[in-house]
Amino acid sequence: MEAEAAVDYLVDERSKAQFDIDAMKIIWAGGKHEFEVSDRMARLVASDPVFRKDNRAILDRKELFKNTLRKAAHAWKRIIELRLSEQEASKLRFFVDEPAYTDLHWGMFIPVIKGQGTEEQRKKWLPMAYRMQIIGCYAQTELGHGSNVQGLETTATFDPELDEFVIHSPTLTSSKWWPGGLGRASTHAVVFARLITDGKDHGINGFIVQLRSLDDHLPLPGIIIGDIGMKFGNGAYNTMDNGFLRFDHVRIPRDQMLMRVKQVTREGKVVQSDVPWQLLYGTMVYVRQTIVADASCALSRAVCIATRYSAVRRQFGSQNGHETQVIDYRTQQSRLFPLLASAYAFRFVGEWLKWLYMDVTQRLQARDFSTLPEAHACTAGLKSLTTSVTADAIEECRKLCGGHGYLCSSGLPELFAVYVPACTYEGDNIVLLLQVARFLMKTVSQLGSGERPVGTTTYLLRLEHLLQCPCDVQGAEDWLKPDVVVQLFEARSARMTVACAKSLSKFSKPEDGFMDLSADLVSVATAHCQLIVVSKFVEKLQQDIPGEGVKQQLEALCSIYALSLLKKHLGDFLSTSCITSKQASLANDVLRSLYSQVRPNAIALVDAFNYTDHFLGSVLGRYDGNVYPKLYEEALKDPLNESVVPDGYHEYLQPVLKQRLRTARL
Numbered sequence: 001m002e003a004e005a006a007v008d009y010l011v012d013e014r015s016k017a018q019f020d021i022d023a024m025k026i027i028w029a030g031g032k033h034e035f036e037v038s039d040r041m042a043r044l045v046a047s048d049p050v051f052r053k054d055n056r057a058i059l060d061r062k063e064l065f066k067n068t069l070r071k072a073a074h075a076w077k078r079i080i081e082l083r084l085s086e087q088e089a090s091k092l093r094f095f096v097d098e099p100a101y102t103d104l105h106w107g108m109f110i111p112v113i114k115g116q117g118t119e120e121q122r123k124k125w126l127p128m129a130y131r132m133q134i135i136g137c138y139a140q141t142e143l144g145h146g147s148n149v150q151g152l153e154t155t156a157t158f159d160p161e162l163d164e165f166v167i168h169s170p171t172l173t174s175s176k177w178w179p180g181g182l183g184r185a186s187t188h189a190v191v192f193a194r195l196i197t198d199g200k201d202h203g204i205n206g207f208i209v210q211l212r213s214l215d216d217h218l219p220l221p222g223i224i225i226g227d228i229g230m231k232f233g234n235g236a237y238n239t240m241d242n243g244f245l246r247f248d249h250v251r252i253p254r255d256q257m258l259m260r261v262k263q264v265t266r267e268g269k270v271v272q273s274d275v276p277w278q279l280l281y282g283t284m285v286y287v288r289q290t291i292v293a294d295a296s297c298a299l300s301r302a303v304c305i306a307t308r309y310s311a312v313r314r315q316f317g318s319q320n321g322h323e324t325q326v327i328d329y330r331t332q333q334s335r336l337f338p339l340l341a342s343a344y345a346f347r348f349v350g351e352w353l354k355w356l357y358m359d360v361t362q363r364l365q366a367r368d369f370s371t372l373p374e375a376h377a378c379t380a381g382l383k384s385l386t387t388s389v390t391a392d393a394i395e396e397c398r399k400l401c402g403g404h405g406y407l408c409s410s411g412l413p414e415l416f417a418v419y420v421p422a423c424t425y426e427g428d429n430i431v432l433l434l435q436v437a438r439f440l441m442k443t444v445s446q447l448g449s450g451e452r453p454v455g456t457t458t459y460l461l462r463l464e465h466l467l468q469c470p471c472d473v474q475g476a477e478d479w480l481k482p483d484v485v486v487q488l489f490e491a492r493s494a495r496m497t498v499a500c501a502k503s504l505s506k507f508s509k510p511e512d513g514f515m516d517l518s519a520d521l522v523s524v525a526t527a528h529c530q531l532i533v534v535s536k537f538v539e540k541l542q543q544d545i546p547g548e549g550v551k552q553q554l555e556a557l558c559s560i561y562a563l564s565l566l567k568k569h570l571g572d573f574l575s576t577s578c579i580t581s582k583q584a585s586l587a588n589d590v591l592r593s594l595y596s597q598v599r600p601n602a603i604a605l606v607d608a609f610n611y612t613d614h615f616l617g618s619v620l621g622r623y624d625g626n627v628y629p630k631l632y633e634e635a636l637k638d639p640l641n642e643s644v645v646p647d648g649y650h651e652y653l654q655p656v657l658k659q660r661l662r663t664a665r666l
């Protein structure tokens, strides 16, 4: 094939931008320093051949896993050689873009010891973990129990004679099943088990257990361990060794029980400290918060691919002598631009959630536990909302790219396969929304008792007003007023919450009501979480936003985010009488004009994510838009194209063809 000169097919598109893209890059990154670190780490990874990833879909499982080990070891070597900070190291791992045991080591094992260990335990275990002299994972889920953490079966029975715990898997269903990094790599795990002393069950707790020898990596006596097998998609999450683990009366010293929440004395007495028992779930709260930030990364990545390709791809019609760019079709815009807006919305709500998490952590250290329920509800609800939307959006982006979106070289199939389990891990999304609903029902039921709603539920203090207030939209331009939109989302959430609370009150047993009304409760929780995202976007825009035209672009995206939600959930808004059908129709008109406003800026808005071609891993999303020659290049790399006549021709194709010839002669 002829070599093509390097041409930037998207130059024209970039010249249309009406805002300062460098300023937008900094807003997206969360600050100048964050941008600088992220940019440097992305380039470092992209320029290192060890981190190539274009062959993942065709490697078999063993090669794939070994390759991941190689990359993780190389990443660690670079981190040490370059003396990278924690922030830089975590960005480097992010851009390597391959699920690995290190995610669980840094993302859960270290945090669980930090959050649930005593000072002594932190001093003993964290230095070894930070130096990677031990590798750890988070072993909570069992074959028979995932969502219901209180239902775990693994036991940790105290033996006062030897001052040890005996960790045991009493049944098949008590086998640990799923923990990432467990299958092949980890030497240690924090294992969640039922604490039993003197024959009494004290509920679940975490225990540090060594699994494999630090000399030869063989499992220690009493440990039965392995990988749970291939998961969805080629490549994708199969770089991770999700594992199974059974214990046959494995003994550990008493001081390997994580004792911040509960302690067991030398005599076997259980002492509950004054921190809430829910801190046992604290690592999940921490990870859910990081998952929200991660959702904006995955979503923006898919949107970047689909937007660039939509500007390159042409079908039908006539536009300056060419067919029409598919991005100019209104249908394409109405599917794509709300996703672009959601990527920005999730970025900002993720930033806010990080702040909320830091705030609750500081309060906990000062023994103020009052905001813990809200932090739990926000992390659970936003994890659920953002991952569900992102998973659906990646698939929508694949469809927005037509047939070529289905090729692995588009990057979208693998992104989808890697991303979808986010709807399940760290809490099934429906189970988590039910937690939010439970929190909302409790908040509403306490309104009369003088208990003041806090943070994101403060709007419920204006319940009387919100239950009756009409929507202040008279003309189309009113839909661009942030306070009008926020009040509308508050009214919808408040009305749905109260309606559900009323229905619940008709049940003599609240648990029966929760079972019967659970589908409605999920809708209530979704409405509340969408309100949070809309209001955090609006709050972001009230801050100082530097850069020419940047604020205007973000305002347009904020309106698109809110009004496209309104359109999608119109039934909620109409059935609660929050808006009239006339107002809904005006909102639709405004959306169309917002799409026109965003259209010339679309490429620059995705360029602001600052993704390298290496990270995007997509022929369709290339920065230079040079899609077609590169699609050929990728196709030619396929192993099937290594020979002109395929392997198997002589055994299986030729005989068939010959037989058909004979039949034809007959």
Ligand SMILES: CC/C=C\C/C=C\C/C=C\C/C=C\C/C=C\C/C=C\C=C\C(=O)SCCNC(=O)CCNC(=O)[C@H](O)C(C)(C)COP(=O)(O)OP(=O)(O)OC[C@H]1O[C@@H](n2cnc3c(N)ncnc32)[C@H](O)[C@@H]1OP(=O)(O)O
Pocket: 094, 103, 104, 106, 107, 108, 138, 140, 141, 146, 147, 148, 149, 150, 180, 278, 279, 281, 282, 284, 285, 287, 290, 291, 294, 372, 373, 376, 424, 425, 426, 427, 428, 431, 432, 435, 438, 439, 442
């Ligand atoms: C890990 C990798 C990290 C980083 C990698 C690096 C960079 C990548 C960037 C980002 C991360 C991206 C991706 C992550 C990558 C991969 C994922 C890998 C690992 C995945 C790991 C896991 O999945 S670990 C297992 C997770 N398991 C769960 O989430 C189980 C879900 N179930 C529960 O949480 C609970 O059982 C339940 C909440 C559903 C119910 O609990 P229960 O005890 O029965 O409680 P209730 O009776 O309902 O409630 C009692 C009261 O307690 C309150 N509550 C419940 N939970 C909490 C909490 N967490 N905090 C505070 N309070 C809580 C509840 O509201 C009740 O309160 P009341 O006042 O009403 O009594």
Ligand SMILES: Cc1cc2nc3c(=O)[nH]c(=O)nc-3n(C[C@H](O)[C@H](O)[C@H](O)COP(=O)(O)OP(=O)(O)OC[C@H]3O[C@@H](n4cnc5c(N)ncnc54)[C@H](O)[C@@H]3O)c2cc1C
Pocket: 104, 138, 139, 140, 141, 144, 145, 146, 147, 148, 177, 178, 179, 180, 237, 242, 421, 424, 425, 426, 427, 428, 429, 430, 431, 434, 518
């Ligand atoms: C890729 C991946 C990585 C993982 N990594 C780890 C790890 O490192 N460590 C670890 O400990 N675990 C890990 N897990 C396990 C994960 O946390 C659990 O799978 C998750 O918490 C869901 O639990 P489950 O599988 O028991 O689902 P289930 O609870 O069995 O869910 C099945 C269905 O039942 C529904 N359901 C369940 N309960 C209710 C209810 N009360 N009301 C209404 N509907 C309900 C759910 O919505 C779902 O549709 C991982 C899982 C995956 C997929």
